[in-house]
Structure formats: structure tokens, C-alpha cells
Amino acid sequence: MTEYAVRAEAIRKRYGDTYALDGFDLAVRTGTVHGLLGPNGAGKTTAVRALATLLKLDGGRATVAGVDVSRDPRGVRSLIGLTGQYAAVDEILTGRQNLEMFGRLFHLGGRRAALRAGELLERFDLVEAADKGVGGYSGGMRRRLDLAASMILAPRVLFLDEPTTGLDPRGRGEVWDAVRSLVANGTTVLLTTQYLDEADKLASHITLIDQGRAIADDTPAELKNTVGGDLIEVVVYESRELPAAAQVLARVASAPPGTDPETRRVHAPVADRVAALTEVARELRDRGIAVEDIGLRRPSLDDVFLRLTGRRTEAAPAPEKTEVAA
Numbered sequence: 001m002t003e004y005a006v007r008a009e010a011i012r013k014r015y016g017d018t019y020a021l022d023g024f025d026l027a028v029r030t031g032t033v034h035g036l037l038g039p040n041g042a043g044k045t046t047a048v049r050a051l052a053t054l055l056k057l058d059g060g061r062a063t064v065a066g067v068d069v070s071r072d073p074r075g076v077r078s079l080i081g082l083t084g085q086y087a088a089v090d091e092i093l094t095g096r097q098n099l100e101m102f103g104r105l106f107h108l109g110g111r112r113a114a115l116r117a118g119e120l121l122e123r124f125d126l127v128e129a130a131d132k133g134v135g136g137y138s139g140g141m142r143r144r145l146d147l148a149a150s151m152i153l154a155p156r157v158l159f160l161d162e163p164t165t166g167l168d169p170r171g172r173g174e175v176w177d178a179v180r181s182l183v184a185n186g187t188t189v190l191l192t193t194q195y196l197d198e199a200d201k202l203a204s205h206i207t208l209i210d211q212g213r214a215i216a217d218d219t220p221a222e223l224k225n226t227v228g229g230d231l232i233e234v235v236v237y238e239s240r241e242l243p244a245a246a247q248v249l250a251r252v253a254s255a256p257p258g259t260d261p262e263t264r265r266v267h268a269p270v271a272d273r274v275a276a277l278t279e280v281a282r283e284l285r286d287r288g289i290a291v292e293d294i295g296l297r298r299p300s301l302d303d304v305f306l307r308l309t310g311r312r313t314e315a316a317p318a319p320e321k322t323e324v325a326a
Ligand SMILES: Nc1ncnc2c1ncn2[C@@H]1O[C@H](COP(=O)(O)OP(=O)(O)OP(=O)(O)O)[C@@H](O)[C@H]1O
Pocket: 015, 018, 019, 020, 038, 039, 040, 041, 042, 043, 044, 045, 046, 047, 085, 194
């Protein structure tokens, strides 16, 4: 078995004047979940489609399980599964019928297709819903069926393009469980996402992509450390009190605080979460600074991105609170 299930070296893909991939590098260790994390338009889907041989490269070199994607695309296709950003299952059919149909598309023959469908329905916890129309499935059930469909031939490498976008927390959790069970069964997974917390939960390694290039490649813990720890965030009632609040935060922070006058928000990374929160709350009260909200949150993709590039991702998601004391 090759050490790297997926390797890309300086790959390029051009659309008109823009390079969607502009010298992108990637190395995915066999048997792991690798996260490809980046904002809208960063090049995630292009990378996945190129590695899955659905797009021709304009430069560079890539291999999947040691097989060159440009020289032997058929060879690569026999080793991989792909679940796209948009689901491919048929609404009219039941879950079981969908899987059997995919099995026959892959020339399994009726009996083997039915057997495989049964196994996959069990593995992805869809036995109860198996004979119901997919039109009535929840978002999480559909994504799991989509995952099952891409597993018909038990691929060595599975590409998942934003498998949980648009799902509620429960649906996301269900998909995460399904991905974990795939990896436990020996599949290597390359997963794209816009959420640091998702990559954090699933991936042992993350590549951050921006404008077609890898701008960071590390473990989730190390990526979060580039921000300098969890963040303490304070919303003051009056923006004129922001500088004073920033001073208070600076005393406990591991990096200079950032302020946003528009939202009356000041935030800074802290090493010791709870002690910092307690001290900041007391100090703000002692100085008579009126506070609308105070809390701790984990670094988001936007925080990591800002630290590495000096820019914000375009659609920064609302900060996710992990604890609130006010
Ligand atoms: N078929 C195409 N024709 C022209 N430009 C394209 C095409 N596909 C992608 N692009 C451009 O290439 C860049 C990368 O797009 P890509 O879809 O790979 O990004 P992404 O990271 O998957 O984004 P998202 O998070 O929105 O899915 C973008 O600037 C996009 O506009």
C-alpha cells in the first residue's frame, strides 16, 4: 500500500483568465480523513474533481493510490468513490431501489446488487427507511444514502465534497458517524468543508486552500493554535468604550485584541479560558464598562484565515458560542 492515498504536486487548472488551482499541493495519508478547508471559490470542488479525473489538469502531477490521474484516469476511477456537493439520488425511488440501481450501473448483476444494497443500508443505518421513497427522507438520511451510493464498489479512496452543507446539527452528526465508520473499514477520505469545527471533528490533517493554493497544512490542533487559543469576546453597550474594553482583554490575551466598532465587539485569543473569562468580567465591572454580552468561543475558519492571510473569508459565519456568562 502506498503511504499517500492522494498526492498532488503543483497542480493547475485554469478557467479563462482565472486559475482555480494555481500550483496546489496536497498529501493525504492512507487510512485517514483529510480535510480540505477553504472559503467559497477557493478551489475545493475543482481540486476534488481534478483528483477524481472529472477535469483535466493544465499542469502539475497528481496520483491516487499511486496511480497517475492524467496518464491512467480509468485506473484511478476504479479505485475511487465521489459524492458531489449536490446529491445524485433519485427522489421517486426508495433508498433500496436507488442503491440497487447504482449496483447495476456498476455491472454488479441483480443478486449481488441487492446484497450490496442490503449491506450498505445496514452500515449507514437506513434499514428502517430502506423501502420508503427518498422524497420523504430528511437531509441527513439523503446524505447517508448518497454516501452509501458512492460506496457500492468499496472504493479505496472516497472524495466527499461538502457532505454536510445545509444539514442541521443532527444531520451533520449522522454524516460524521457514517464517515468514521468508512474509515474504520479501511477507506481513505478526502473531505472538503467550509467549517473548521467539522474538519476538527473528523480529520487528522487539514489543508487550508485559498485562491487555488495550499496556504497551510497541519493538524486541526495546530491550525487552531495559529489563532492563539480559544477566543474571548465582549460586546459593549457603547462603541466609545471599545478601547477601554480592549485594554482589559489585552491583559489576559495571548495576542493583541481585535475590535469591530460596527458590532461593538472586541475579541482576543486566550490560553486559560475560564480564568481569563472570570478576570475580564471582574475587571470590566470594576471599571464600570457596560457589557451586553461576554463569552468564549472556539476559533472558526474565519479566525484562522484572518490570521494567515490578513483577510476575512467572504461570508463569515456567525460566531459559535461555547459558553456564555453575562
Ligand atoms: N466551470 C467553471 N468555469 C469557470 N470558472 C469556474 C468553473 N468552476 C469553477 N470556477 C471558478 O474557479 C474558482 C474555484 O471554484 P471552486 O468551485 O473549485 O471553489 P470551491 O472552493 O469549491 O467553492 P464553494 O465553497 O463555493 O463550493 C472560482 O473562482 C470559480 O468561480
